[in-house]
Amino acid sequence: MGEGHLPVLVDEVVSSLGVGAGSSVADCTVGGGGHAERLLEASSPDGRLLGLDADRAAIAEASRTLARFGDRVVLRQANFASLLDVATAEQFLRLDGVLFDLGLSSYQLADGARGFSFAAPAPPDMRFDETAGLSALELIDRTSQRELAGILATFGEERRAGRIAKAILAARAEGRLVSAADLADVVSAAVPFPSGRAGQRLHPATRTFQALRIAVNHELEVLPGALAGALAVLRPGGRMAVISYHSLEDRIVKRFIARESRDCIEEPLPPACTCGHRAQLRPITKRVVTPGAAEVARNRRARSAKLRVAEKLAPASAAA
Numbered sequence: 001m002g003e004g005h006l007p008v009l010v011d012e013v014v015s016s017l018g019v020g021a022g023s024s025v026a027d028c029t030v031g032g033g034g035h036a037e038r039l040l041e042a043s044s045p046d047g048r049l050l051g052l053d054a055d056r057a058a059i060a061e062a063s064r065t066l067a068r069f070g071d072r073v074v075l076r077q078a079n080f081a082s083l084l085d086v087a088t089a090e091q092f093l094r095l096d097g098v099l100f101d102l103g104l105s106s107y108q109l110a111d112g113a114r115g116f117s118f119a120a121p122a123p124p125d126m127r128f129d130e131t132a133g134l135s136a137l138e139l140i141d142r143t144s145q146r147e148l149a150g151i152l153a154t155f156g157e158e159r160r161a162g163r164i165a166k167a168i169l170a171a172r173a174e175g176r177l178v179s180a181a182d183l184a185d186v187v188s189a190a191v192p193f194p195s196g197r198a199g200q201r202l203h204p205a206t207r208t209f210q211a212l213r214i215a216v217n218h219e220l221e222v223l224p225g226a227l228a229g230a231l232a233v234l235r236p237g238g239r240m241a242v243i244s245y246h247s248l249e250d251r252i253v254k255r256f257i258a259r260e261s262r263d264c265i266e267e268p269l270p271p272a273c274t275c276g277h278r279a280q281l282r283p284i285t286k287r288v289v290t291p292g293a294a295e296v297a298r299n300r301r302a303r304s305a306k307l308r309v310a311e312k313l314a315p316a317s318a319a320a
Contacts, residue, residue: 007034017097028080033065054128081222084229094235120180156211236314284309
């Protein structure tokens with residue numbers, strides 16, 4: 001894999017999941033197969049891996065990358081929200097490890113026909129599964145200025161959402177917004193780089209592209225259910241690892257692990273618990289794990305990555 005296709009925090013993932021010979025693992029965002037390849041190597045000679053991805057191009061890429069592992073690999077085009085169903089159908093219960101590498105992959109950015117990147121000449125589609133739901137351009141066409149501003153503010157945490165939404169809809173109405181590159185230009189014109197700060201870290205359209213991608217793929221909506229599915233398919237002692245790339249994702253993951261690490265989830269905590277909930281997870285990473293400077297230098301996608309890992313507990317009756 002070349003630069004830009006490097007798996008993020010891969011050593012930390014393999015180590016924290018505790019993968020060894022014979023381990024059975026699910027990679028719920030298999031992408032180009034970078035993490036999966038290392039997990040399969042670590043679980044040699046007979047470990048198995050179930051790889052899921054909503055993007056059929058990702059499945060095709062992973063098939064090529066992982067071909068040498070033969071029938072140790074099962075790949076399925078499916079959203080990670082379907083993990084429990086797919087793992088059940090493919091007889092991957094109970095798993096030793098589950099991995100989620102959230103967000104956008106570098107090969108998707110490199111595919112100009114998908115409209116994920118600022119320079120893409122194609123319309124901004126941005127769907128992981130191109131056969132399902134609305135594209136980003138269709139979403140723009142069907143939303144009001146207020147609705148679009150809400151999407152940008154909520155999913156992109158864009159402070160200038162109103163101004164950007166107004167500019168996008170005006171450009172679309174005037175026929176100036178056809179491609180993803182057009183969209184990036186419109187946003188850049190609405191909120192340009194401050195003068196004298198050419199080295200600013202984020203392109204002006206970064207948050208807008210992120211927000212539209214999250215919206216069309218319902219990424220934040222399905223994540224809690226996907227995490228619950230991972231918990232269901234893990235064996236006691238099995239671990240889940242989640243790599244996120246922005247605060248909204250990380251907040252969902254952090255809250256899920258915190259909730260499932262508590263016996264009582266009532267708020268505020270009562271004198272005596274009546275909810276009946278019992279802790280099912282134990283955090284392995286006490287603090288979020290981030291890449292070192294060397295990894296960021298060779299792989300820019302890693303710069304905002306955050307890894308959290310938790311281990312499934314044995315049922316209270318079994319542990320007693």
